[in-house]
Amino acid sequence: MATHFFPRDEYFMALALREAERAEAHGDVPVGALVVCDGEVIAAGHNERELRKDPTAHAEILALREAAARLGSWRILDSVMYVTLEPCAMCAGAIVLSRIPRVVYGANDPKAGAAGSVIDVLDLPALNHRPAVAGGLLADESAALLRAFFASRRGR
Numbered sequence: 001m002a003t004h005f006f007p008r009d010e011y012f013m014a015l016a017l018r019e020a021e022r023a024e025a026h027g028d029v030p031v032g033a034l035v036v037c038d039g040e041v042i043a044a045g046h047n048e049r050e051l052r053k054d055p056t057a058h059a060e061i062l063a064l065r066e067a068a069a070r071l072g073s074w075r076i077l078d079s080v081m082y083v084t085l086e087p088c089a090m091c092a093g094a095i096v097l098s099r100i101p102r103v104v105y106g107a108n109d110p111k112a113g114a115a116g117s118v119i120d121v122l123d124l125p126a127l128n129h130r131p132a133v134a135g136g137l138l139a140d141e142s143a144a145l146l147r148a149f150f151a152s153r154r155g156r
Helices: 009-025 059-071 089-098 139-154
Strands: 032-037 040-046 079-085 102-107 132-135
Touching: 009 032, 009 040, 009 059, 009 079, 009 102, 009 139, 032 059, 040 059, 059 079, 059 089, 079 139, 102 139
Parallel strands: 079 102, 102 132
Antiparallel strands: 032 040, 032 079
16 A cells, blocks of 8 residues: 555545544544545545445445446546545445545554455455555544544443
C-alpha cells in the first residue's frame, strides 16, 4: 500500500469526513465515502446500517451505487474513491468489481480492514482488477471521529 497523495486528495478526504459526521447524526458508525471523477464529486455516502436496518449499507456501497447510477454503468472508471476508514472485505470486493482505479482512505481498521490491515482484497493477484491504494490521509481526524463515537456508546 502506497502513501502517495496528490494535491487535491486532502480536500476530498475532508469532504468525506463531513459525510462521516452525517452518519453519526443518526446513530451510525461515522464513516464517509466519496467517488470523484474528473475532479468532481459524483457520489457520496455515509454509513446507514442502523438507519436502513441493512447490513450492506456501508458508506462505500452507497457511494458506489450512486456513482453507477450517475454514470449509467456498473464500471466506475476514471475515478477515485475517498473513504475515511479502510474498507472492509465486502466494500473492498465491491470496489474491485466496480473497477475503481484508485482508493484513498483515512484510518486503518485493525479489526476488519481489507486493504492490508487484516487481509488485502484490493491487491489479490488472482482478481482481475487491483486499484492503486493510498492509506493514512487525515487518519488522525478519521480515527478521532470513530473513537469519540465509540466512547459515547460505551458511556451508555
